[in-house]
Amino acid sequence: MKRLYRDLFPWLKLLLRRRQRFLVGALLAWVTLLAGLSLLGLSGWFIVSCALAGIALTAGLPSSLDVYVPGGGIRFFALLRTIARYVERLYNHNTVLTLLADLRYRVFGDLTRLDDASLKQRRASEWLSRLTADIDNLDNLYLRLLIPPVAALLTILMVSAFIAIWLPVVGAVVAVVLTLLWAVVTLGYGWLGFANSYQQVSDQEELRRLVLDQVQASAELLSYQTSIWHRQKVQQHEAKALGNQRRLAMKSAVGNAFVSAVTGLLLLATLWIGSFALSSGQVSGPILVMAVIAVLGINEVLGLLPAAFLKLGSSYAAAQRLNALKVNDSAWDIAELPGGAGGHAIQLDNVDYCYPGAIHPALVNLQVMLPAQKRAVISGVSGAGKSTLASLIMGRVAPTQGAISVAEVSPLHISPESRAEHFALLTQQTDLFDGTLEANLRIAKPDAAEEELWQVLSMVALESWVKQQPKQLLTHVGEKGQQLSGGQARRVALARLMLRNPTVVLLDEPFAGVDADTARHLAGALDRWLGCRTAIFLLHQVDDVTLLPGVEYRWRLDGGRLFTDTTVES
Structure with a gap:
């Protein structure tokens, strides 16, 4: 963990130079999630309240329901969710493009400081890979590994506190279970998929190199009658890379299933505990339905985290490869040549x-x-x-x-x-x-x-x-x-x-x-x-x-x- 932090720290530091944009982006993502959950919960409460009021009127019992306030709330949250989602996507994608420019500027600066001998040790396509594929993998840090888990954790705490207003026991259970689930799908899945996603970076670079060789050196391969051998080598490496990708996809599917299973069980637990509160008159039916639907909506909040954290290894591999480009600045920036129009010996x-x-x-x-x-x-x-x-x-x-x-x-x-x-x-x-x-x-x-x-x-x-x-x-x-x-x-x-x-x-x-x-x-x-x-x-x-x-x-x-x-x- 210490080594992981050490290698990622320079890039996290570079990203967090724009921490104001990061915080605003996280806030927009959080508002979007809360608006969606609020819309879902309030809609459930309103539908159940209308149903109970209708049943009461049908039975000849006096009943009243203010439809204007909750109706306005539903419209407000629907509009807020739409606007917040649009602004969040627009703002965060702009932030990502800005961060990509920062990253490429930093990496290109490191490349300019490499000497000719170091530059010639690798092909131009490999250096281009540093400026594109590796930086795209680092992009995963901001867009998938920083904003979503922060927004998800804040949403879990907010929903748990909201439910605890009427159902303290349910709120406590929801907070504990979902916090543990959050830890599993972030830290746990980062560890689970680390080796596979780390290997994926090497597989992609090697496969890219072999395919380019197949195209650029086709004349030589045909001349030496080795084109079939080289094509088989490409296919073997492709099969190896594909197998690794399948394992990653399988872990991602298991992660999504795990999140659905836990939230489903938590939903049943909320119903079970809430039923006792309902039977004792501590809470009304619409409130219980609102709590249940809010727990159901958490699945959307956590569903994207397993696949994102499975790619932690690829971000780490990209950071290691880019860290290797960094030269010791102490050997540079020491002297300035004197000015003037004359030359120098x-x-x-x-x-x-x-x-x-x-x-x-x-x-x-x-x-x-x-x-x-x-x-x-x-x-x-x-x-x-x-x-x-x-x-x-x-x-x-x-x-x-x-x-x-x-x-x-x-x-x-x-x-x-x-x-x-x-x-x-x-x-x-x-x-x-x-x-x-x-x-x-x-x-x-x-x-x-x-x-x-x-x-x-x-x-x-x-x-x-x-x-x-x-x-x-x-x-x-x-x-x-x-x-x-x-x-x-x-x-x-x-x-x-x-x-x-x-x-x-x-x-x-x-x-x-x-x-x-x-x-x-x-x-x-x-x-x-x-x-x-x-x-x-x-x-x-x-x-x-x-x-x-x-x-x-x-x-x-x-x-x-x-x-x-x-x-x-x-």
């Missing part, structure tokens, strides 16, 4: 890097000293380690050995805000979102004036093309920029980078996918834009030195080692 001292599980290191004994406001080019074939070196300088991974410093500060100890302000990296992978060209550019600078957008588009030789489009800056680029050519997409990414004002710039193949004239245009624009910034060009090979004006340092990566490149002359 970059130094690597005996730096080695080896990927987890790899036999040979990717980088070996790197010695680099690039003074501030200078430019360098590092060339090397694919797999030589250029992207790894860029990740080290950006602070995205920690060196296995040695030290890296930017302005005499380790990139790992620079706050994320300062790194985002001072560092800029153009990667070979272009990330554009399904939106307009303007929206993709404003990611770098949301308050950029329209003139600035046109200026950077001119710098990357896209201004004339954009002006030819019917919607110009409002042209949609498509998902992942698929409406653009590869070269255009990279130039949009470069233009987005130029909207910022970094002091350290790393450009990985900035001239890829463009013709010679466009490459020369980009080289001139980069020469002007880089100015006093510290810059490193990462290239497969240097084919044209005129594309690298201002470059004073030339190195070559080969086999993870860095050498001075003497094959290129200025």
